[in-house]
Amino acid sequence: xxxxxxxxxxxxxxxxxxxxxxxxxxxxxxxxxxxxxxxxxxxxxxxxxxxxxxxxxxxxxxxxxxxxxxxxxxxxxxxxxxxxxxxxxxxxxxxxxxxxxxxxxxxxxxxxxxxxxxxxxxxxxxxxxxxxxxxxxxxxxxxxxxxxxxxxxxxxxxxxxxxxxxxxxxxxxxxxxxxxxxxxxxxxxxxxxxxxxxxxxxxxxxxxxxxxxxxxxxxxxxxxxxxxxxxxxxxxxxxxxxxxxxxxxxxxxxxxxxxxxxxxxxxxxxxxxxxxxxxxxxxxxxxxxxxxxxxxxxxxxxxxxxxxxxxxxxxxxxxxxxxxxxxxxxx
Numbered sequence: 001x002x003x004x005x006x007x008x009x010x011x012x013x014x015x016x017x018x019x020x021x022x023x024x025x026x027x028x029x030x031x032x033x034x035x036x037x038x039x040x041x042x043x044x045x046x047x048x049x050x051x052x053x054x055x056x057x058x059x060x061x062x063x064x065x066x067x068x069x070x071x072x073x074x075x076x077x078x079x080x081x082x083x084x085x086x087x088x089x090x091x092x093x094x095x096x097x098x099x100x101x102x103x104x105x106x107x108x109x110x111x112x113x114x115x116x117x118x119x120x121x122x123x124x125x126x127x128x129x130x131x132x133x134x135x136x137x138x139x140x141x142x143x144x145x146x147x148x149x150x151x152x153x154x155x156x157x158x159x160x161x162x163x164x165x166x167x168x169x170x171x172x173x174x175x176x177x178x179x180x181x182x183x184x185x186x187x188x189x190x191x192x193x194x195x196x197x198x199x200x201x202x203x204x205x206x207x208x209x210x211x212x213x214x215x216x217x218x219x220x221x222x223x224x225x226x227x228x229x230x231x232x233x234x235x236x237x238x239x240x241x242x243x244x245x246x247x248x249x250x251x252x253x254x255x256x257x258x259x260x261x262x263x264x265x266x267x268x269x270x271x272x273x274x275x276x277x278x279x280x281x282x283x284x285x286x287x288x289x290x291x292x293x294x295x296x297x298x299x300x301x302x303x304x305x306x307x308x309x310x311x312x313x314x315x316x317x318x319x320x321x322x323x324x325x326x327x328x329x330x331x
Contacts, residue, residue, distance in 0.1 A: 008099065008178050016324045018096065019174050020317060022103035030110035038076075038105050038183055042190050045074055050195055054205040065205040066267040069191055069212050076187035079178040102179035103269070106186050108166030109313065112159060113306045118303035119155040123148060140286075149213045154299040157274050158265040159305040161259045165189050167313045168227070169220035213255050219256035224312055225265040227319065231311025232269045239294070242269040246247055246291070253288035260290065266308055267291025270301055 031037055046068070053064040088095035090233040115138045122130035128148070135154045136143040146154065169189075174182035192213035195206035225247055232238035247264040254260025254275070264292060267274040271294035275287040295301075 008096075010176050010178075011320075011324050011327045013324055013328050015175060015178060016320060018100055018172060018318075019103060021172075023102065023107060023171070023313070023317070025104040025110065026107040027110050028288065029104070030114065031105065031108070035101075035105075038080075039186055039190055042076060042187050043194065045075075046191060046194050049217065050205070054195075054201070058204045062207055065195070066208040068195070068205070069188075069208040073184050073187045073212065075303055077180045077184040080183045084179065099179045100174040103182055104184040105172055106170040106174065106179070108162070109310070112162050112166050112309065116155045116159045116302050116306055118298045119151060123151055123155075123301035123302075141280055143280065144268050148299070149297045152299055152301050153274055153276070155302040156266065156272070156297065156305045157263055158272075159302070159309050160263040160274070161256075163262050163309045164217055164221045164224045164229070164258065167309070168224045168316050169217055171313065171316055171320075172220045172223070173216070174273055175324075185216055188213050217258040221261045223316065225261040227315040228262060228265045228269065228308050228312040230315045230319075231308060235269075235307060235311060238269045239271045240269060250290045252290070254290070255287065262312075264290040266305055269308060270304055271295050272297050272301055 008018060049068050051073070053068060054061055056125040084095050084099055084102075087098050115134075118134040118137075119131050122128075122134065128151070131151050132143045132146060135146070135151055138158050139154050141154065143151070143154070170182045170185055175184040177184075186302035188209070191206075191209035194209075195202045196210035196213060197203075197206060198210075226244075229240060229243055229247075232240045232243070243265060246268045247261065250264040250268075251260035254263065263274050271292065273289050273291050275289040278285045278287060
């Protein structure tokens, strides 16, 4: 007796429908504390392997880092696929339900909006201490001395960058390979966030993870910049004229080959300036500036960034629909 295969084909109408329902599930529930989250498990595996492998000569650390990326990403995909295959053998409906849950865990629209509002609300009320503490939970930069504009900048940049990492990139890979590929992407993203730093500790060991994350986000980041611009066409007050040209000019100056695209687009659409000088553990880290500052950054811009985030993923799904229908028609 052989196992049944997971039922949803890449770029199929049924998979698109399931992905859309997963987005709604994420928006309604977010990440409930009582539900085990795959990313937490992935993070524990990465931490254990990093402690065991990240030592010795540079060449050895780099080679083990390559094995880390391959094992974590490949293992995540294989485990998710195997679970869905076993459940499909028991019942196709059970497999579909599990795929829906796994897809929802790969998305972070509600969590991202809540984290950004945790900064914006006290900031609007003048509670700088609470806003600084909330921002410190979602960024790596020092926040103790940031003023209103810098606090708003940190929150807006987080929303813009994580529109890709937390929503559109998982959607992109989910439409191509269902929950297994979406979770493999989340494993890639988690690897980058944990070991993909250019520091003495991770420069060699995390090199493969950082490069893999760059590849996985390359197309989704650029598509997201486009969908943010398209969404802005119906969002009042958007400075959409010239935003594409400005984004193409400014995005390559960002330290990340991908994060600059959504950040530059949001900056230009809102008419604010992102980037500039950050501090990490007291050390200055200058970044290229993005956007033209027609307005000073305030707490209100954080909510506006959330509006663009929601518009971006919605347009992303709407653009996927005709591709799926074309594939269905051709087949």
